[in-house]
Amino acid sequence: MAHRDFCKMISRSKPGPGDGGKTGSWRVLRPILHTEKCIPVKAGKKACFNCWLYCPDCVVTKTIPPTIDLEYCKGCGICAEECPADAIDMVAEDTFSTEEK
Amino acid sequence: MHIIESGNVAAATGVKLSRAQVIAAYPITPQTPLTEKLSEFVESQELDAQYIPVESEHSAMAVCIAASTAGARAFTATSANGLLYMNEQLHWAVGARLPVVMCVANRGIGAPWTVWNDQQDSMSQRDVGWIQLYANDHQQIIDSVIKAFRLAQSVSIPVMVCYDGYLLSHTYMPFELPGQEQVDAFLPSFTPEHFLNPDEPGNFNTVTLPDTRAGVDGTVEPGYIEIRHNLHEDLRGALEVYGDIDAEYEKGCGRGGTPFIEQYRCDDAECVAVAIGSLSYQLRDVIDILREEGLRVGVMSVQMYRPFPDGAIVEALAGRKSVIVFEKALSYGNQGPLYADIKAALYSRGDRPPIQNYILGLGGREIKTSQLLDALKESCSAIEAFDDTPRWIGLKL
Amino acid sequence: MAEKTTIVNLTEEEFVHPGNRACSGCGLSIVYRMGLKALGKNTILVVPPSCLTVLQGLYPVASTRLPCVNVTFASTGAAASGVRGAMKALNKNDVNVVAWAGDGGTGDIGIQALSGACERGEEIIYICYDNEAYMNTGVQRSGTTPQGVLTTTTPIHGKLQTKKDVPAIIAAHGIDYVATASAAYPVDFYDKVKKATTITGPKYIHVLTPCPPGWGFETRYTIKVGKLAVETGLFDLYEIDKGEFRLTGASKKLLGKERKPVSEYFKTQGRFKSLNGDIVDTVQRQVDAKWQAYALESA
Helix, strand or coil: CCCCCCCCCCCEEEECCCCCCCHHHHCCEEEEECCCCCHHHHHCCCCCCHHHHHCCCCCECCCCCCCECCCCCCCCCHHHHHCCCCCEEEEEHHHCCCCCC | CEEEEEHHHHHHHHHHHCCCCEEECCCCCCCHHHHHHHHHHHHCCCCCCEEECCCCHHHHHHHHHHHHHCCCCEEEEECHHHHHHCHHHHHHHHHCCCCCEEEEEECCCCCCCCCCCCCHHHHCCCCCCCEEEECCCHHHHHHHHHHHHHHHHHHCCCEEEEEECCCCCCCEEEEECCCHHHHHHHCCCCCCCCCCCCCCCCEECCCECCCCEECCCCCEECCHHHHHHHHHHHHHHHHHHHHHHHHHHHHHHCCCCCCCEEEECCCCCCEEEEECCHHHHHHHHHHHHHHHCCCCEEEEEECEEECCCHHHHHHHHCCCCEEEEEECCCCCCCCCHHHHHHHHHHCCCCCCCCEEEEECCHHHCCCCHHHHHHHHHHHHHCHHHCCCCCEECCCCC | CCCCCCCCCCCCCCCECCCCCCCCCCHHHHHHHHHHHHHCCCEEEEECCCHHHHHHCCECEECECCCEEECCHHHHHHHHHHHHHHHHHCCCCCCEEEEEEEHHHHHHCCHHHHHHHHHCCCCCEEEEEECCCECCCCCECCCCCCCCCCECCECCCCCCCCCCCHHHHHHCCCCCEEEEEECCCHHHHHHHHHHHCCCCCCEEEEEECCCHHHHCCCHHHHHHHHHHHHHCCCCCCEEEECCEEEECHHHHHHCCCCCCCHHHHHCCCHHHCCCCHHHHHHHHHHHHHHHHHHHHHHC
């Protein structure tokens, strides 16, 4: 029968992060969480988590306190805007030294 | 078992025997009895398939593409403007490497509106990448449909089986009905290598860059041009596969042996007429008449048009005194597509014959055997008058 | 009775990878994330050209952790029907088949295929994310762009025509479930998608997804802008459940209460900056009339 192997190339993508590269490099503003204001931290149990809920890029963890993956965080600021305790500040990215980046 | 039925029913029966699983149906003359028959098969449960009466031909091919990507054997049928409406989807099915099978009951394309037969619809799609098989009679229709499903799944390229609207779709002929067991043995069910699977998620046919790019595991994956190059290479490889498939089919039922071209009285022919579809059988009457008059003529039909079987065609036509190509299609502004392809295939041969192109039958204009007779006679005797300009038969100017 | 969905009890499992190409602050990203949580692993997605195509990623990387087939622009409804047909033929009947398309791919070029799928009663969920223009190709006007909005193809006078009411068109097909939702109320959206997975036949969910670059607002205000659309009574969260209409969530709470004036919504976005006073007044009157009708209905 046929000797060739057919259809060895198709466009089928496999799941994985970073299709857009390290999208943390898009940031102009960086979210800084002040844990002393954070509601689940203060309550000592799962509560609020607005930042986790509204993050478009799923870079916020649902932990006490929440953490933000700066490799991929695009710095949109929604978490800061929606935090009912004003626990997140958006700080200019260029105020951070190269080590801190 | 022999039955007497229409070409459309022959096609529908071929689909039933091939156990198509998802059928998308949109009516268009002269394909309609095919889709009607399939709905009868499904509703009576003779065929266990999902019959989806879509709202357009573009959607019909969308259904086939999606169902095939999900791992089901998919089929649809259309003609003329319906085929053209799904043109974008034809390109999609090919680029996505899906084993979809479609029947095209050849019909002229508007404007102006016509419902009658010519081959412009499928011929205009020759560049898309679909494999194209053409049937000359009802037996070839049903056999080609079954072979098409086998070929499509072997090479992961969609196949269209074309047959003349009205002349074949609506006329009645006797033909042999293949047995379900024979077809099941010839066409086993199959699971494609890649399909939509929640256990192994993948994203099919998303935007693909011009250049190669690394995947999540670091492997560099091909770009658009590599994927398309692979398609083309596989299309050329499909020639050998189809030859083998046809041979296997012939072994099972005794019919076949002419996967690429079918020749009639060509062995010692000086002049060979070439045509596609039922016209090639009408030409046999002409050949017989001219043979009686002492002319050494024969007729050859092209059964597989894409991929273009240049090897078989060159072998059949090189060294002849003349070749006359009759076509019910035209690459407007240039020449008949088959004529151009044959000429190109023979170009580098020192013994390439003079070839003349005739255009006829557009929009269903009746083709009289006397007209074919005159054309062949004239051509065989005036080879020095051949030129690149297509001659037209049957114009009433 | 099922436990009420709360932010705390929402699953932590993510079906989207970070680092994708969606814009910063994208309303679709929020909605897509939530919707996939509600659908779960046993789902096949159908996606036409749209912002979602870009979010999902360029070959060979996929940002989505679910199987997905990309299809041509006009064919989403038909392609979803084809996937379902295959699932039936292959006896895989517990799989969710879910189309995600933009407003153009649903209400303009895609409406024929969607209408056919609804008329045939196909077992699919169709989610239209409405960012009110052809955003993926650079903010051209679509059928669902509101009146007066500046887009790249309505750059000076703003769109002359009003917003096409796509949910109403789909509801006219008589399917069992039509709902509207918003990126600003993700839990409400989650519940609606979850509910859709339990209903037979075609289900249609139309979700408003604010778009910072296309609508002209700072990325941090995506939720605020989305909420204003609802709080002004311009965009309503509702369900049409087997023909029965009811407001849900924040829209339901708005019944009988004072709404914020529509001008407050318009002034948050650059795309409304050419809106003349007449349009604002007309829109306010229309919104008032609509809510009066709601009040009468519920009485």
